Amino acid sequence: MNTCTCAPELKEKEKQDGLKELKEFIKDYKPLHDNQGALMTVLHKVQEIFGYIPREAMDVVSEKLSVPTAHIYGMATFYNFFSLKPKAKYQIYVCKGTACYVAGGSRLLERMQEELKIKLGDVTPDGLFGLSITRCLGCCGLSPVVQINEEVFVRLVPEKIPGILEKFRKQEKKVK
Numbered sequence: 001m002n003t004c005t006c007a008p009e010l011k012e013k014e015k016q017d018g019l020k021e022l023k024e025f026i027k028d029y030k031p032l033h034d035n036q037g038a039l040m041t042v043l044h045k046v047q048e049i050f051g052y053i054p055r056e057a058m059d060v061v062s063e064k065l066s067v068p069t070a071h072i073y074g075m076a077t078f079y080n081f082f083s084l085k086p087k088a089k090y091q092i093y094v095c096k097g098t099a100c101y102v103a104g105g106s107r108l109l110e111r112m113q114e115e116l117k118i119k120l121g122d123v124t125p126d127g128l129f130g131l132s133i134t135r136c137l138g139c140c141g142l143s144p145v146v147q148i149n150e151e152v153f154v155r156l157v158p159e160k161i162p163g164i165l166e167k168f169r170k171q172e173k174k175v176k
């Protein structure tokens with residue numbers, strides 16, 4: 001059974017290409033700024049290149065800007081626009097606000113976990129789906145509600161979940 005709960009890793013070649021691009025960016029950017037001042041911009045660049053902040057990129061930034069890795073880690077975890085894990089292509093938010101909870105939000109979450117074979121907070125091994133919860137999406141009258149990227153599914157019942165996931169999988173196949 002394909003039930004790995006770890007996040008998908010970048011392929012080695014992609015990672016090496018990304019690190020090369022990062023080093024070039026720092027080489028051009030660094031002379032114009034002090035190291036501490038450059039850090040935020042450089043971390044944004046890391047996020048843009050990799051989609052998250054891998055450990056190897058932190059080491060490169062630490063070495064090139066002479067900033068301790070612990071400090072970089074602190075910034076990467078403090079600001080929520082940075083991520084230490086690869087993000088899924090389709091992030092699923094199951095609403096667990098009061099109205100959705102009362103209307104059966106927990107059953108939706110259970111079914112999502114069953115269908116995707118991952119736990120809350122994890123990403124499927126193919127990087128396609130990530131599963132999280134949220135507190136109220138502002139449409140309580142239409143509960144229970146699930147949001148997948150920008151799309152909102154209202155008055156959802158667990159039986160509809162396999163079809164919805166399939167729709168996203170098919171969409172992905174068309175893109176490839």
Ligand code: FES
Nearest residue numbers: 095097100137140
């Ligand atoms: S509680 Fe779910 S939308 Fe408000």
